[in-house]
Amino acid sequence: MGKIFDPEFMIRSFPEVLQALPTTLFIAFVSGVIGLVIAFIISFIRYANIKILSPLAKVYISFIRGTPDLVQIMLVYYGIPLFLKAINEKFGTSFDVNGVPSIAFAIIALAINAGAYMSETMRSSLLAVDSGQLEACYSVNMTRFQALRKVIIPQTIGIAIPPLSNSLISLIKETSLVFTISIVDIMAQAKIVGARSFRFFEIYIVVSIIYWVVCAVVAFALSKVEVYARRYERKVDS
Amino acid sequence: MIQLENITKSYKKNHVLNNINLTISKGEVVTLIGPSGAGKTTLLRLLNWLEVPDSGKITVADAAIDAAKYTKHDVRNLRGQSSMVFQHYNLFKNRTVLENVADSLIVVSKMKKKDAFEKAEALLKKVGMSDKLLDYPANLSGGQQQRVGIARALAVDPKVMLFDEPTSALDPEWVGEILHLIKEIAAQGMTMILVSHEMRFVRSVATRIIFLEHGELVEDSNPKDLFEKSKNVRTQAFLQKLTYEEE
Ligand SMILES: Nc1ncnc2c1ncn2[C@@H]1O[C@H](COP(=O)(O)OP(=O)(O)O)[C@@H](O)[C@H]1O
Ligand SMILES: [Mg+2]
Numbered sequence: 001m002g003k004i005f006d007p008e009f010m011i012r013s014f015p016e017v018l019q020a021l022p023t024t025l026f027i028a029f030v031s032g033v034i035g036l037v038i039a040f041i042i043s044f045i046r047y048a049n050i051k052i053l054s055p056l057a058k059v060y061i062s063f064i065r066g067t068p069d070l071v072q073i074m075l076v077y078y079g080i081p082l083f084l085k086a087i088n089e090k091f092g093t094s095f096d097v098n099g100v101p102s103i104a105f106a107i108i109a110l111a112i113n114a115g116a117y118m119s120e121t122m123r124s125s126l127l128a129v130d131s132g133q134l135e136a137c138y139s140v141n142m143t144r145f146q147a148l149r150k151v152i153i154p155q156t157i158g159i160a161i162p163p164l165s166n167s168l169i170s171l172i173k174e175t176s177l178v179f180t181i182s183i184v185d186i187m188a189q190a191k192i193v194g195a196r197s198f199r200f201f202e203i204y205i206v207v208s209i210i211y212w213v214v215c216a217v218v219a220f221a222l223s224k225v226e227v228y229a230r231r232y233e234r235k236v237d238s
Numbered sequence: 239m240i241q242l243e244n245i246t247k248s249y250k251k252n253h254v255l256n257n258i259n260l261t262i263s264k265g266e267v268v269t270l271i272g273p274s275g276a277g278k279t280t281l282l283r284l285l286n287w288l289e290v291p292d293s294g295k296i297t298v299a300d301a302a303i304d305a306a307k308y309t310k311h312d313v314r315n316l317r318g319q320s321s322m323v324f325q326h327y328n329l330f331k332n333r334t335v336l337e338n339v340a341d342s343l344i345v346v347s348k349m350k351k352k353d354a355f356e357k358a359e360a361l362l363k364k365v366g367m368s369d370k371l372l373d374y375p376a377n378l379s380g381g382q383q384q385r386v387g388i389a390r391a392l393a394v395d396p397k398v399m400l401f402d403e404p405t406s407a408l409d410p411e412w413v414g415e416i417l418h419l420i421k422e423i424a425a426q427g428m429t430m431i432l433v434s435h436e437m438r439f440v441r442s443v444a445t446r447i448i449f450l451e452h453g454e455l456v457e458d459s460n461p462k463d464l465f466e467k468s469k470n471v472r473t474q475a476f477l478q479k480l481t482y483e484e485e
Contacts, residue, residue, distance in 0.1 A: 132326060136328035139391070140321055142345060150341055151330045158332070232331055
């Protein structure tokens with residue numbers, strides 16, 4: 001075995017682990033976008049307190065918060081094929097139950113998960129907008145929809161970006177669970193390289209550095225977006 | 239022009255307005271005075287349906303609405319008659335000065351952008367804010383924000399303007415110019431309801447003054463009579479307190 005710690009191997013392994021980075025980024029990006037759409041819809045259902053849907057949304061959020069991410073991935077992975085099968089039997093459709101790519105399960109599970117957390121963020125951000133803003137809109141006879149579009153949502157976005165940025169970073173990290181449903185993301189790739197060389201510690205350092213850099217870049221980019229979204233706030237002289 | 243019929247409003251067990259009946263004619267400048275918590279703000283907000291009465295009927299210019307039975311259309315129609323100037327300005331924080339005034343013209347009145355901005359600019363000139371068109375509210379002083387608030391309220395061509403303590407959040411040096419502006423608007427014949435305790439101003443601008451206490455109209459009179467000859471003990475007590483504070 002030789003050395004206890006092999007920095008050279010570590011550095012050499014970067015390219016091979018990085019080969020799987022596009023998969024990780026793809027999963028994170030697509031589930032993030034779908035999660036945002038879910039969050040948008042759910043937060044409005046809750047904000048407008050829509051009958052029947054609003055309590056259902058609450059149950060959804062509570063369930064996602066109260067169950068481990070890994071369990072949710074398993075539920076989707078085993079549940080969706082059963083669901084398709086049931087639909088096939090009932091309606092005579094012919095969905096290819098075994099043909100759904102694993103990556104689709106991963107995206108669905110992570111999007112449902114992220115959607116729940118982000119909807120709570122958006123709802124509290126909507127509520128954090130000063131109520132006088134909505135009243136001022138009404139006082140010049142805007143409809144609720146017009147008020148949301150011109151005034152409330154733009155301010156909500158400014159408030160929501162920092163916590164949404166946290167959710168997105170959590171999501172990037174959660175993609176490391178998808179190796180459990182045999183997707184080769186950077187985590188799975190690391191396991192493969194590590195198993196071949198028995199240098200797991202080095203390889204996990206490699207993976208952690210990659211996650212770290214990706215998360216730091218995303219956080220930085222979103223902090224710039226935040227500055228833009230809040231450009232109307234008072235500038236502090238420095 | 240404005241009519242309130244049997245208006246009641248309470249928050250839980252707190253009866254804020256008790257069976258209010260009030261008629262105001264076109265061109266009147268009505269000032270509401272009364273102690274904090276009397277229901278002055280609530281009364282103003284009802285007229286814009288920012289607050290929904292428990293019961294009663296409200297008429298403002300061409301719109302009438304009954305708390306017992308109304309539609310979204312009734313609400314919009316009512317809101318279309320009046321506009322409000324707020325104590326804390328409530329300018330749209332994410333919109334520039336110009337957009338604050340032009341937005342309602344574009345989205346509500348469906349004016350062309352160019353025309354809307356032209357009209358907004360003219361109004362902002364009138365209130366002396368021409369040099370700040372592209373600034374955001376956060377970078378304006380309180381007095382400047384309130385001038386924009388007044389321009390925004392004027393933009394919708396209201397038949398009635400509602401002012402809720404428009405100067406009480408201002409630093410003293412800005413009060414005079416805002417009051418002056420309101421006086422100018424009044425002089426052009428605008429029907430107004432105004433909550434203010436700037437007594438010298440009220441005396442000079444109000445055509446009618448109403449003293450509200452515990453959700454009741456205690457006295458309804460012209461300023462001279464109310465200030466000088468009121469026989470009502472509650473009014474007297476309140477005015478005494480006010481003069482004491484002013485000294
Ligand atoms: N949204 C609200 N919820 C509960 N109570 C309220 C609300 N708005 C006003 N009130 C109560 O109604 C009463 C009258 O308030 P307001 O109309 O603001 O009085 P004023 O403007 O004369 O000071 C006060 O007792 C106040 O606490
Ligand atoms: Mg008040």
